[in-house]
Amino acid sequence: MSEVVEKAKIAKQVCRKLSTTSSEAKNQAILAIAQGLLQNIDVIVAENQKDIDAAIANQTSQSIIDRLILTEARIKDMVEGLEQITQLEDPIGEVLLEKALDSNVLMQKVRVPFGLIGIIYEARPNVTIDAIGLCLKTGNAVLLRGGSNAIHSNTCLVSIVKKALQGTEVSPDAVQLIEGLDRKLVEEMLTLNQYLDLVIPRGGAGLIQMVVQKSTVPVIETGVGNCHLFIDKEAQVSMSIDIAINGKTQRPAVCNSIETILVEQQWARNHLTTLNDALIEQSVKILGCAKTQTLDSRVESATEEDYYTEFLDYIVAMKIVESVDQAIEHIEIYGSRHSEAIITENRENANKFLNEVDAAAVYHNASTRFTDGFQYGFGAEIGISTQKLHARGPMGLPELTSYKYRLYGQGQIRQ
Amino acid sequence: MSEVVEKAKIAKQVCRKLSTTSSEAKNQAILAIAQGLLQNIDVIVAENQKDIDAAIANQTSQSIIDRLILTEARIKDMVEGLEQITQLEDPIGEVLLEKALDSNVLMQKVRVPFGLIGIIYEARPNVTIDAIGLCLKTGNAVLLRGGSNAIHSNTCLVSIVKKALQGTEVSPDAVQLIEGLDRKLVEEMLTLNQYLDLVIPRGGAGLIQMVVQKSTVPVIETGVGNCHLFIDKEAQVSMSIDIAINGKTQRPAVCNSIETILVEQQWARNHLTTLNDALIEQSVKILGCAKTQTLDSRVESATEEDYYTEFLDYIVAMKIVESVDQAIEHIEIYGSRHSEAIITENRENANKFLNEVDAAAVYHNASTRFTDGFQYGFGAEIGISTQKLHARGPMGLPELTSYKYRLYGQGQIRQ
Incomplete structure (x- = not known):
């Protein structure tokens, strides 16, 4: 035996x-x-x-x-x-x-x-x-x-x-x-x-x-977390930056950290460089789509594979999207059903995101880093099911x- | 594609x-x-x-x-x-x-x-x-x-x-x-x-x-039901027979019907032939252990394989056991974790059986045939999980x- x-x-x-x-x-x-x-x-x-x-x-x-x-x-x-x-x-x-x-x-x-x-x-x-x-x-x-x-x-x-x-x-x-x-x-x-x-x-x-x-x-x-932050058109700038930095850099090696930031196009035109200033100051390498690179030359080119990757490191993928629907579709394709967040003051878009994104935990105006048994008040955690x-x-x-x-x-x- | x-x-x-x-x-x-x-x-x-x-x-x-x-x-x-x-x-x-x-x-x-x-x-x-x-x-x-x-x-x-x-x-x-x-x-x-x-x-x-x-x-x-009825020493005779007949013959082809009857040895010595009279009258073929055959010559010999078998037919396996513990052990080995019943007036044995038998549904003095979404009041049933x-x-x-x-x-x- x-x-x-x-x-x-x-x-x-x-x-x-x-x-x-x-x-x-x-x-x-x-x-x-x-x-x-x-x-x-x-x-x-x-x-x-x-x-x-x-x-x-x-x-x-x-x-x-x-x-x-x-x-x-x-x-x-x-x-x-x-x-x-x-x-x-x-x-x-x-x-x-x-x-x-x-x-x-x-x-x-x-x-x-x-x-x-x-x-x-x-x-x-x-x-x-x-x-x-x-x-x-x-x-x-x-x-x-x-x-x-x-x-x-x-x-x-x-x-x-x-x-x-x-x-x-x-x-x-x-x-x-x-x-x-x-x-x-x-x-x-x-x-x-x-x-x-x-x-x-x-x-x-x-x-x-x-x-x-x-x-x-x-x-x-358990545990594979390819988590996204979606910054919607009506997202507060400072809140978006705080949550992006917290999600990406507080503890990059854990599953509830952010791996891709999706940015609504109009918000991106106005605030992308401010967001990226903050990320780069924290030593985060940014890999983005062509549109991201057009708006900010410091962004390196992202491959298709990067959007599937759980970097677990000071690296973030970035993509400009046209709408909350496009963000939801991106997450549907590339996400690992762990934790996903939307930053927006638009209640309709927030509800759409929370209802339609298929993941264990969906956040409105809060960091994905909260997905944790102790944070949720369970007093223990054997893992995070995806x-x-x-x-x-x-x-x-x-x-x-x-x-x-x-x-x-x-x-x-x-x- | x-x-x-x-x-x-x-x-x-x-x-x-x-x-x-x-x-x-x-x-x-x-x-x-x-x-x-x-x-x-x-x-x-x-x-x-x-x-x-x-x-x-x-x-x-x-x-x-x-x-x-x-x-x-x-x-x-x-x-x-x-x-x-x-x-x-x-x-x-x-x-x-x-x-x-x-x-x-x-x-x-x-x-x-x-x-x-x-x-x-x-x-x-x-x-x-x-x-x-x-x-x-x-x-x-x-x-x-x-x-x-x-x-x-x-x-x-x-x-x-x-x-x-x-x-x-x-x-x-x-x-x-x-x-x-x-x-x-x-x-x-x-x-x-x-x-x-x-x-x-x-x-x-x-x-x-x-x-x-x-x-x-x-x-x-879903659905594989090798279900047992255990008739304990202190089981009422008529109740045991009613539940055995209901469990085996009401609808033999369904998963919550009884496939094996385990009988406590002293009860068997006093009442086995009465139980078997009722089963045989309903055209049930009985396949039993050597002890069962000694007590009732109408019982045919059961193979090891029979105790694993979901007959879904007018056939029942039978075994004489010494105690509730031996019944629980038999069910642990041969059961499919579907529905299991004990007939007894002894509260301690009943609780032991209900606590220790590892199955979806465990019954005291009731038929295993109740395991059903409609009987449980769920109003629907997609199947019975084992x-x-x-x-x-x-x-x-x-x-x-x-x-x-x-x-x-x-x-x-x-x-």
Whole structure:
């Protein structure tokens, strides 16, 4: 039996018990994990150093090494994250609907865990702890597959977690990490319908697409954000600039940052250079259409491909459009259904944009950077869904649950 | 461009408009379809006859021919179904959550259509009309792929639908039927992520499995029901028999009928032959474990495979179990997560069963035959989901929708 099947099977076996474990016991288990991490900061940092050394030896890019590093401060952030999760309401057992059927059978629609959730992710080892906390809180077992460059960190973290769970009502078997580095193990996970109830990939566009293409287990796609800002004819100039700068430069490497700015032609004739002054001052490279270049010679030429690109960098694509309709059409073609914003004082255009743009989150006169579980007040986030099935946008605890119908009769049969 | 891509593209193009079409206009369109069907009963019956003739020539089984037949009465049932759909509340636009974020951005979580839904189904041509009615009501366009043996019926029905829509606010383009019979067209549909937002297969286990295995488009699995009745030690005898007979014989060919009866050993020693008398009187063949056969020589021997089988016929598998735990374990291994029932006067065992059995619907002292959108009061049903992502159990109108976040600011940026 392969490592994947073996671990999935072990985890699945504890799902039934975990699904009925009390909120208090689940919280105690999560706090025990937090305690375990605090007591092992030195060990974690030492194991993490092995990953860093290997990454340096492999000439890994600095941005990936940055994500890989676990310092005492970052470990304490992980601990704080776990503590926050214990403060959140447990969604499991919530009665979503209750009614008597015609035959007087009492029906309850009740929130239940999925069962076993697979999480496939890349460099950042803090995802290991986040995912464990969120899955256990919602009564789910979890099968983790982290990036190969974080293997020492992840193995160490999961071993601390399993040890911490030993004294609790949550079985250490509920948390499993695939340690083998062969990529085929991921493909094996993706077809393990017998044990896995859900797979959530977290990472770059390549990973997400691979999972969507190969998985027969239900998937929630997350995180690819080719987000647009549309500056309409009647947009306030300073507001447009503030939101463009916030969306592009506050944290360029995250999925809710802006990748393309669409500018209404008349606004562009009057204010494009002012907008571009601000972008260029923030070291943003602008790649634009021919019309943009005519209005501002500092703009470099954009290719068709640029409009599809999630730069995740100080680069923005730009295009002049004739109307809100043309903006909506551009987003329909190039967008990734994540977050889209319109700046305008025209209420009709705003409503048209919010109604017709097909995305998880649509903004009027606000930054796309707000698309985030914590900003939305969910208190947690396992990822941001860009698909429409089950969950859309920031996913908190309820999005990690399913439901079942419980029916109570006194011998009723169907007529 | 293939027929599938061409039709999907046409349908996708009207999604944006359809998503904002008023409830009144959508209802008028559905009533126009109903009117069109009523005016064309003779044409439909004549086209349907071609399918029947071909089925007879192909020596198709009588049960499939029964599902294929469209009589005046069945067409009027379809019309009535459409009229009922217009009476239901439109879920689109419902505000599911509204709150001000910390930054005073107003957030609304609003129900929206999926966009373009693919329905892949088998013999029954009434599904064509059901699916069109339910999809249009929820603002979704629909790409249909029916069984090849119903091609004349389906082509005729869709052509009537498209003609009826011409005078309405809903574009005839919103309804598309794949007419080509090549099976490769289905596979093409299943990887059309660019246009299709969701695929729902309706049919036998083979079709469902094929779709789950091959689709990269998100899927909702429906309808395979390997349902169990567990008769516990403290089960009332007459209630157990009534529910066994109702579950097995009221309509054996449907997914919520019972396929296996699990009997607690002590109850079995006292009452098994009485139960079996009733089953045999209803012409039910019983396939049982060795213990069952010892208690009742009329029981034939069951194979391991029988416990996995959805007989959809007057056949039931039977097994003696020692406890509610053993019943739950059997269901965990062999069940299809559809509907499961326990008969008992023991409240603790009932709760254990309802909490721990992992299925869409779990029943205490009631028949599994209640798992149905109409019985649950949803007023409609596109299918019964046996997966946990998005929808579980009977799917009504809300299950054919997604949601989006709309956010209204006054220039807020993220700090």
